[in-house]
Amino acid sequence: METVGFIADNLDLIAALTVEHVSIVGVAVGLAILTGVPIGIAITQNRKVADAVLYTAGVLITIPSIALFGVLIPILSTIGHGIGYLPAVIAVLLYSQLPIIRNTYTAINNVDPALREAARGMGMRPLERLRRVEIPLAVPVIMAGVRTAVVINIGVTAIAAYIGAGGLGTLISRGISQTDPRQLVAGALAVSLLAIVADYALLWAQKRLTPSGVRA
Amino acid sequence: MITLDKLTKVFETANGPVTAADHVSMEVPEGEICILLGPSGCGKTTALKMINRLIPKTSGKIFINGRDTDEQNVTELRRGIGYVIQQIGLFPNMTIVDNICVVPDMLGWDRAKSRKRAMELLEMVNLDPAVFANRFPKELSGGQQQRVGVVRALAADPPVMLMDEPFGAIDPINREVIQDEFLKLQKEFRKTIMFVSHDIDEAVKMGDKVAIFRAGKLEQFDSPDNVLAHPANPFIADFVGSDRTLKRLRLVTVGQAMFDAPAVTEDDTLDRAAGVMRDLDHDFVVVTDRHGRPDGYVRQAVAEAKHGTIAEHHARLPVTVEAGQDLRTAVSQMFTHDVTWLAVTDSQGRYQGVVTQQGITHLLGKTYGAAATAGTAAAAE
Ligand SMILES: Nc1ncnc2c1ncn2[C@@H]1O[C@H](COP(=O)(O)OP(=O)(O)O)[C@@H](O)[C@H]1O
Ligand SMILES: [Mg+2]
Numbered sequence: 001m002e003t004v005g006f007i008a009d010n011l012d013l014i015a016a017l018t019v020e021h022v023s024i025v026g027v028a029v030g031l032a033i034l035t036g037v038p039i040g041i042a043i044t045q046n047r048k049v050a051d052a053v054l055y056t057a058g059v060l061i062t063i064p065s066i067a068l069f070g071v072l073i074p075i076l077s078t079i080g081h082g083i084g085y086l087p088a089v090i091a092v093l094l095y096s097q098l099p100i101i102r103n104t105y106t107a108i109n110n111v112d113p114a115l116r117e118a119a120r121g122m123g124m125r126p127l128e129r130l131r132r133v134e135i136p137l138a139v140p141v142i143m144a145g146v147r148t149a150v151v152i153n154i155g156v157t158a159i160a161a162y163i164g165a166g167g168l169g170t171l172i173s174r175g176i177s178q179t180d181p182r183q184l185v186a187g188a189l190a191v192s193l194l195a196i197v198a199d200y201a202l203l204w205a206q207k208r209l210t211p212s213g214v215r216a
Numbered sequence: 217m218i219t220l221d222k223l224t225k226v227f228e229t230a231n232g233p234v235t236a237a238d239h240v241s242m243e244v245p246e247g248e249i250c251i252l253l254g255p256s257g258c259g260k261t262t263a264l265k266m267i268n269r270l271i272p273k274t275s276g277k278i279f280i281n282g283r284d285t286d287e288q289n290v291t292e293l294r295r296g297i298g299y300v301i302q303q304i305g306l307f308p309n310m311t312i313v314d315n316i317c318v319v320p321d322m323l324g325w326d327r328a329k330s331r332k333r334a335m336e337l338l339e340m341v342n343l344d345p346a347v348f349a350n351r352f353p354k355e356l357s358g359g360q361q362q363r364v365g366v367v368r369a370l371a372a373d374p375p376v377m378l379m380d381e382p383f384g385a386i387d388p389i390n391r392e393v394i395q396d397e398f399l400k401l402q403k404e405f406r407k408t409i410m411f412v413s414h415d416i417d418e419a420v421k422m423g424d425k426v427a428i429f430r431a432g433k434l435e436q437f438d439s440p441d442n443v444l445a446h447p448a449n450p451f452i453a454d455f456v457g458s459d460r461t462l463k464r465l466r467l468v469t470v471g472q473a474m475f476d477a478p479a480v481t482e483d484d485t486l487d488r489a490a491g492v493m494r495d496l497d498h499d500f501v502v503v504t505d506r507h508g509r510p511d512g513y514v515r516q517a518v519a520e521a522k523h524g525t526i527a528e529h530h531a532r533l534p535v536t537v538e539a540g541q542d543l544r545t546a547v548s549q550m551f552t553h554d555v556t557w558l559a560v561t562d563s564q565g566r567y568q569g570v571v572t573q574q575g576i577t578h579l580l581g582k583t584y585g586a587a588a589t590a591g592t593a594a595a596a597e
Pocket of ligand 1: 228234254255256257259260263
């Protein structure tokens, strides 16, 4: 009951923290799409390179976020951004690589070889083929990767509050340090709710972006 | 015209080199369909894909209408060749009309013009554009998709087409229909076509020429009738089947096997009928009605034994055939109705002559007799 009261009294704060949270995840995953999708497409050309890239991205995602921040702090301190927004964005960017690269790679690789052959035989150049056939068909799977990345990283970003990145994790960390269960529970609830809402929003976007000819 | 000159392909595999095409030389004249025929793995697809350079050749030359394909830009080369594959390969993310217009769009054709042509082509393969143009491929049956695949290859009006077992995945009944539709299209468009098949019946039906391959080697390049009548070696004889003479029935029209036999009318006397039969050395004569249509026949035994007019003594004809139909149809009718001859009509149903079992046997046998003497001449060349 106290928690409900806290939430009601602090809606402005919670909203502001949510915006911070979303901006970290949004910017970082946005950048991750810009890097991960081209990488995922590029590695379809060479099996060995693909294995190496996917392995590296797989290792990255197993590093605990606290440890990753620990590594980033001294490196980014050299440019005066050891803590705060930048390391949080970089961490999320790195964690997003695996689901996005892997899904892009799988989706492009799984395009029916007959379609690829038809496209080549009709005189489509490789980039035309990507743009007109392969990417449209890969969109649902790529978007599924983006969803995974977003949901994982809403959690990661909560921890980034400890390095001063702000966001909803702030409530949780304060709740712990001040032994204030109201803040703790409000923060945890808000993070969970944000993850669920983001997942549904992206599912909707995924359906919208799927070409109607391949919708189930 | 498509010309292959000592075309050779050697695949380097883990188990050593595989020769998929071995100095293949042949020429497909403009407007003809050449069927590449042979058992699985004999190199048909490889030969085909070297033409649009989906597979790089090891050696040899390919010319399309006299131009060396190596000297053309590969993208332009492919856009100028219609390509149809067995798996169809319609793009699921595009509507039917967009699929058809892929090459015209890449070539920068006017949109209105390419869309209009797409509609016309759809109509030609009996797909109502109003129903199908804006559907997606998954909303079509296999046979309908395959029709679209063919239409798509024709969209940019290329002079040359490559078709790799285009009707291979369709059930036999639909396949016949689609083959007939395609032959009709070809009659109008006169494309130069390389068509891969492993089905001798399809080859005989669709081909102006048939090229039979074994293990990368071109074993025989000939007209369908010659391939059936004179297989160049035991492998081909075996491949075309022990019933190859029966298959030839499809290639010969009733008109070719028919001979003239005067008819009588209902008003003639039986005596006259008997006279006609004696002249022809037949034991029957066809009776025609006022419009010249076969109406019945008189048996020799009847004509010899009785007197009076034919009207009182003729028997009904169970069936007739048209001169344009193939001998397979004629023979099938003979077996169905247990008769040894049929009256032949033109397309208006007017009496033309008769075709007999004996006449068919004789016609099909003639080419073998001729070959026995021609064989020595050919060997001397
Ligand atoms: N990419 C390839 N690598 C190695 N061998 C191949 C390749 N493609 C085809 N072959 C071999 O070449 C031969 C001819 O194949 P193909 O042209 O596909 O035959 P067909 O179309 O007549 O069934 C086969 O022995 C096949 O195994
Ligand atoms: Mg093949």
